[in-house]
Amino acid sequence: MHVYDLMENSTAAQAKDVWLTIEDRINDNLFRFTIRDNGKGMTPEFLARVTDPYTTSRTTRKVGLGLPLIKMNTENCGGGMTLASEPGKGTTLCFWFQHDHLDRPPMGDLTGTLVMLASQHEDIHFVFRYITDRGEYLFDTDEIKEALGGMSMNDLSIIRYLKEMVSENLHDIGANE
Numbered sequence: 001m002h003v004y005d006l007m008e009n010s011t012a013a014q015a016k017d018v019w020l021t022i023e024d025r026i027n028d029n030l031f032r033f034t035i036r037d038n039g040k041g042m043t044p045e046f047l048a049r050v051t052d053p054y055t056t057s058r059t060t061r062k063v064g065l066g067l068p069l070i071k072m073n074t075e076n077c078g079g080g081m082t083l084a085s086e087p088g089k090g091t092t093l094c095f096w097f098q099h100d101h102l103d104r105p106p107m108g109d110l111t112g113t114l115v116m117l118a119s120q121h122e123d124i125h126f127v128f129r130y131i132t133d134r135g136e137y138l139f140d141t142d143e144i145k146e147a148l149g150g151m152s153m154n155d156l157s158i159i160r161y162l163k164e165m166v167s168e169n170l171h172d173i174g175a176n177e
Contacts, residue, residue: 005066013039021129032096042085077101107176119153135173
């Protein structure tokens with residue numbers, strides 16, 4: 001759910017393109033996530049406070065826990081987090097864990113998360129790249145849209161197909177083993 005929440009931040013920041021790269025490298029004992037977008041970005045002042053749970057750009061609530069929780073989880077698991085942003089240019093968030101750390105949160109339903117984001121935000125170009133010691137998988141919504149020939153990614157049969165496709169490809173490269 002962290003990945004979903006953080007990528008939703010990109011959509012809320014009016015990004016037209018969102019890139020997610022996951023490096024699942026057992027040989028290097030590294031589990032790294034990089035989310036980059038071309039949204040509205042953050043001012044240096046806001047960026048300096050963004051890991052404080054009482055700092056949020058949302059008007060519906062006064063607390064923002066996504067980044068503070070990621071920061072805490074990574075630091076508790078031998079990892080860390082970097083965040084860079086520029087107003088009008090976008091934001092890049094990178095966070096990583098020690099792969100074999102006992103307290104590293106489980107991946108969860110990454111396939112469902114990716115397909116849900118793509119089907120809910122068909123106007124946004126998502127590029128997902130998953131890299132393991134055994135290979136790499138690339139999911140690009142522009143390529144998917146072209147292959148679908150105008151069919152909506154929000155159609156239930158397409159959602160089922162995409163989940164199956166992503167799941168099989170991740171399995172083939174040994175993702176999250």
